[in-house]
Amino acid sequence: MLYYELGDVVTLKKGHPCGENKWEISRTGADIKLKCLGCEREIWMTRMEFEKRVRKIKEGEKFVSIIHHHKEEKE
Numbered sequence: 448m449l450y451y452e453l454g455d456v457v458t459l460k461k462g463h464p465c466g467e468n469k470w471e472i473s474r475t476g477a478d479i480k481l482k483c484l485g486c487e488r489e490i491w492m493t494r495m496e497f498e499k500r501v502r503k504i505k506e507g508e509k510f511v512s513i514i515h516h517h518k519e520e521k522e
């Protein structure tokens with residue numbers, strides 16, 4: 448089980464065609480909505496697809512591997 452929530456910034460296995468690879472989670476649920484922080488375009492993907500593609504998540508000023516990210520550490 449991966450921990451992420453609305454407003455978290457993540458990187459994916461593959462970046463957006465605009466060259467950016469930072470995405471803000473703008474909707475969670477069965478489908479996840481991500482906003483590209485380079486060009487502000489939004490994309491949808493299923494939760495399963497998202498969990499397969501997500502690589503890192505922003506914690507404070509740095510990005511850490513999603514598998515080392517736990518909700519408890521944020522609080």
Ligand SMILES: [Zn+2]
Binds near residue numbers: 465
């Ligand atoms: Zn983009």
